[in-house]
Amino acid sequence: MEDDLDSYHLSLLRAFRQHRGKFSLAEQSSAGKPQGTAVAQNIARVNPLLRNYREFFEAGLLRILSRDDLNSIDLKALPSKKSRVLVEKLGDLFSLLDEISSRTFGSAFCETTPAQDIFTEDGSYPQLERILLCLDQSDGPFELASGTSLSIFEISTIASGTAARTLVRELNHTLDSIKLTSQKLSASTEVKSGSPDATDSRIQLLDSEYREFIGLILDTIRADFAKCEPQGCDSPHQVMIRLFDIAVSHSSDSVQTDLDIYVRCPRHKNWQNTRCRLGQGTLAERTRNRKLCDLVKNSLRRKEGLLLLFEKSSAVFNRSHDPYDLPSADPNTYPIRDLKCLIGVHRVFNLPSSESEPQGLFNHPERRALAAKLALNLLTFCNWRHTSRPWANNDVYFLGSSPNEYDRKSPYVTCQVGEDSTTVFEVSEDDEPIGCFTEFAKLLLEIEYGPLPNGDFSADNDYGWTIIRDFHHSKQSWGDLSRQNYLDAVHACLQFDQLLQTARNTRSGRLETLQETYRKLIRTKILRNIVIDLPSFQQPPSAKRARYTPSFSDDDSSEQASDCNSDSENESDTDSGSDIDSFNDKxxxxxxxxxxxxxxxxxxxxxxxxxxxxxxxxxxxxxxxVSKPACRLPLQATITSKRVYFGQDPHVxxxxxxxxxxxxxxxxxxxxxxxxxxxxxxxxxxxxxxxxxxxxxxxxxxxxxxxxxxxxxxxxxxxxxxxxxxxxxxxxxxxxxxxxxxxxxxxxxxxxxxxxxxxxxxxxxxxxxxxxxxxxxxxxxxxxxxxxxxxxxxxxxxxxxxxxxxxxxxxxxxxxxxxxxxxxxxxxxxxxxxxxxxxxxxxxxxxxxxxxxxxxxxxxxxxxxxxxxxxxxxxxxxxxxxxxxxxxxxxxxxxxxxxxxxxxxxxxxxxxxxxxxxxxxxxxxEKSGPNIPKESAxxxxxxxxxxxxxxxxxxxxxxxxxxxxxxxxxxxxxxxxxxxxxxxxxxxxxxxxx
Incomplete structure (x- = not known):
């Protein structure tokens, strides 16, 4: 569970970072417009040292706000002591900023009531929160610490200037000394601990990479669909996306290998298997005017797969010159089975009976892998510019590979390209459960246990929320520890509206966008609880390691150093205080x-x-x-370098x-x-x-x-x-x-x-x-x-x-x-x-x-x-x-x-x-003497x-x-x-x- 204070600090930083484009240095903001005589005289009278402190503070704060790589994933990836130090320095900085916040800033344009009337009393920095409200209501530009009416902070004394300069400098030094991990994390490294934080870090990284990758492709496809004008047909273009398998993706690099989709143009009727990956810009430029639907038509005629190379920097793509063979699963030839049919008609998610196991049942790993794929899809498309409905079992498909068989390892989900999903996730004013999460809770239970008892699951009956809650309660009361995390994910779906309201009322939630809160809750309350029991997210049992023994030189071979003895030194040295050493010293x-x-x-x-x-x-x-450990740990003992000594190998x-x-x-x-x-x-x-x-x-x-x-x-x-x-x-x-x-x-x-x-x-x-x-x-x-x-x-x-x-x-x-x-x-x-x-x-x-x-x-x-x-x-x-x-x-x-x-x-x-x-x-x-002669120098x-x-x-x-x-x-x-x-x-x- 995320620490609320840590999250609050990061949320404050993120909120100010969103307004950084409105901030300018005093000399830059004043250059473009004339200043009044009084203002100019006031600036001229400022102590030069104080002016320097202001400039140092402004530059240092802007540098902090310019960092886009400081997020909760970075904090979790750090050792606990480093993370604590970083959060403490953020807290020190925000305490000072709250103290030096201008009490008059925004009075001319900010129409908000005082901060204490808007925020609950647990807000640690009410003045900063008030300033954020004012920043939301104006496009700026503003100055950070110039001393004018546009200045956000007041630095009027040498003491406050010194403190401000010191704090931003120390925080920048701390950030520079820490290798933040948002750019590229080795997810396999994160997962070794098997802890919830490590799991969350891996999920956050993969989701970020996957969302960026799929967003680029869907945005490009959407723009290209607009070029197609089907004659006499009102049906839209259709896209099916193969669900991303988070269970087997151990690093962010696997995200951008291939995106497997099926595209259907109303003019051609059939589905075309298409694989998308990032390609070369030079190739994309040569085919900028090619239409996707034309490429689909040509590939359908040739009966071959369509490989598209997408350009990352612009909305263009190119067809690869190396087509691939179509997969054995063919939606144009064999039946397409939706998940609703598999659950209710084919009953392949029923629990196996003790007498005879029905044919074709999904086994336990297959069920959990499917649930994880659907939960990741929910996270990806939550409150987004494209819509996919993983909670709707009739939108999830398994493609047939023969009249009677289907590929159960590669499910697809439909995607409404360019259709905003925000309205689907809206919270009603009557505090009713959010329908899509109720449906997803039902689907998760059906994947695990089979069809739920008959009942009214219509929208008029809150999608059967009460029926689902009672079924969930009955399963939870069994006390099956192997399903505890999974059932916690179901519970989070049923209570999502309450979780959302609680999160929005926290200090960090007040500074987040609604989308950020949604995604954080889905990631930490639903997806993490589903994937944490998957084998690939578990820490494998490690072999017993040999005890680490520091190396000693011959001079120290008789000295036994205890790891927790602060007076002993695992060091090869000659100044031990002996009689010989005393003689050598003299x-x-x-x-x-x-x-x-x-x-x-x-x-x-x-x-x-x-x-x-x-x-x-x-x-x-x-x-x-960080503070020194109370005792010297084995891995912190003296390291004596291992060498290939001279003369040991005549060939090297x-x-x-x-x-x-x-x-x-x-x-x-x-x-x-x-x-x-x-x-x-x-x-x-x-x-x-x-x-x-x-x-x-x-x-x-x-x-x-x-x-x-x-x-x-x-x-x-x-x-x-x-x-x-x-x-x-x-x-x-x-x-x-x-x-x-x-x-x-x-x-x-x-x-x-x-x-x-x-x-x-x-x-x-x-x-x-x-x-x-x-x-x-x-x-x-x-x-x-x-x-x-x-x-x-x-x-x-x-x-x-x-x-x-x-x-x-x-x-x-x-x-x-x-x-x-x-x-x-x-x-x-x-x-x-x-x-x-x-x-x-x-x-x-x-x-x-x-x-x-x-x-x-x-x-x-x-x-x-x-x-x-x-x-x-x-x-x-x-x-x-x-x-x-x-x-x-x-x-x-x-x-x-x-x-x-x-x-x-x-x-x-x-x-x-x-x-x-x-x-x-x-x-x-030297003033009193000449330099060393050039010849001597x-x-x-x-x-x-x-x-x-x-x-x-x-x-x-x-x-x-x-x-x-x-x-x-x-x-x-x-x-x-x-x-x-x-x-x-x-x-x-x-x-x-x-």
């Missing part, structure tokens, strides 16, 4: 000392708080949409993404990672110029990975707060999803990059899988070439969080060409260190002199156990790559916005972000320049210590004591030594 601090002002002292924390109070932190985190150039761990719960490495970002921000911000560049060329970075979820709230937050942009996305995988991220890895890599630096981001999708095949190297090479070519993106930095076992010639050429263009390529070293410690760095990270190889480290400056050991001749750079909180598509993450990720995959974008910070700094201008924007600065940032202060890899510490350059001038001098000095 050793790393000695090797890479943090400036005293950047250590976690009270002075340092005060400095960070001071900075955070003035600006938004680069690493500002968005709260997750093994390659993969280099993330070795991710989890929605924070591992022990998360706190040091958070501290690392805080130190980075505290050191960089005082040094970087406050007025970040606007006219100079941006730093352009390409992430070549699994794509990106560009609507993710975390990604959108970076774009809004630090000025980054997603310039272009391209797919080299030919995936049906395009550049959208179906893995999550690429989104996380891009988010980590944006946490560090402001960039213009270019996204290339080179894989849909964590493990690569032999075609992936060529895709990577093409992506590198396009990213670095002057005719392509021409980026400055390329991020490759991936690698291969063997060298590849196409990648080698692409990297060489990029290097010759002075492009900077950073590649992940690999994550095989925990399995094969001596294994060499992956390709292309091991191309020395052209690619910067990046290893992962903890926030405590210790090389991750999964990173490879140092390589001879390599710089062996490492940077933070463990416990980083990163964006992850919610559809792949149980509703969470973020995961904690680890691996060289994520160290690489951190290093790329540091490089971007350096390059951005080089084009900043030109060197910095190359592999050689960035490598030189990385070497400086990773220099070990205590040379007596034995270091295996070099930890990049940005604060060694961006020292608060050094200031802008000191950093400029140091970078210039380093570049002169290159």
């Amino acid at each position: 050793r790393s601090r000695d090797l890479y000392p943090v400036h005293q002002k950047l250590q976690r002292t009270p002075e340092y924390m005060t400095k960070i708080d001071h900075i955070a109070g003035k600006t938004v932190s680069f690493s500002a985190q968005t709260e997750i949409l 150039n093994a390659g993969s993404l280099f993330d070795y761990s991710s989890s929605p719960e924070p591992p022990t490495s998360a706190s040091p990672a958070k501290n690392w970002f805080e130190i980075l921000n505290a050191s960089v911000r005082p040094t970087m110029c406050r007025s970040r560049r606007t006219r100079d060329k941006p730093v352009k970075v390409a992430v070549l990975d699994t794509g990106i979820d560009a609507t993710h709230p975390k990604i959108l937050e970076h774009l809004e707060w630090n000025g980054s942009r997603i310039v272009d996305c391209q797919d080299w995988t030919e995936s049906p999803d395009g550049p959208n991220d179906s893995m999550g890895h690429g989104t996380a890599v891009s988010d980590v990059l944006l946490q560090v630096a402001k960039v213009h981001l270019y996204v290339g999708k080179i894989s849909d899988s964590a493990e690569f095949d032999n075609t992936t190297p060529a895709k990577v090479a093409k992506a590198i070439e396009h990213a670095t070519s002057p005719s392509g993106w021409n980026v400055d930095i390329v991020v490759l969080s991936l690698g291969f076992e063997r060298e590849d010639e196409s990648i080698r050429r692409a990297v060489r060409d990029a290097h010759n263009r002075d492009k900077i390529i950073l590649a992940a070293a690999s994550n095989s260190g925990s399995i094969i410690p001596h294994k060499r760095v992956a390709y292309p990270a091991r191309i020395q002199g052209q690619v910067l190889s990046i290893r992962s480290a903890t926030g405590q400056n210790v090389r991750s156990h999964a990173s490879p050991t140092p390589s001879n001749g390599d710089d062996n750079f490492m940077v933070l790559g463990e416990g980083i909180k990163a964006a992850w598509p919610t559809t792949l993450n149980n509703g969470y916005l973020t995961r904690y990720v680890s691996g060289s995959s994520f160290a690489t974008p951190v290093a790329a972000g540091i490089a971007a910070l350096l390059m951005e700094f080089s084009i900043q201008k 030109a060197i910095l924007w190359t592999y050689r320049g960035i490598r030189k600065v990385f070497q400086n940032m990773s220099a070990v202060d205590d040379q007596s210590m034995n270091v295996d890899c070099r930890m990049i510490c940005p604060w060694k350059l961006f020292d608060p004591d050094r200031g802008y001038e000191g950093c400029r001098i140091e970078i210039n000095r380093l570049m002169q030594g290159v």
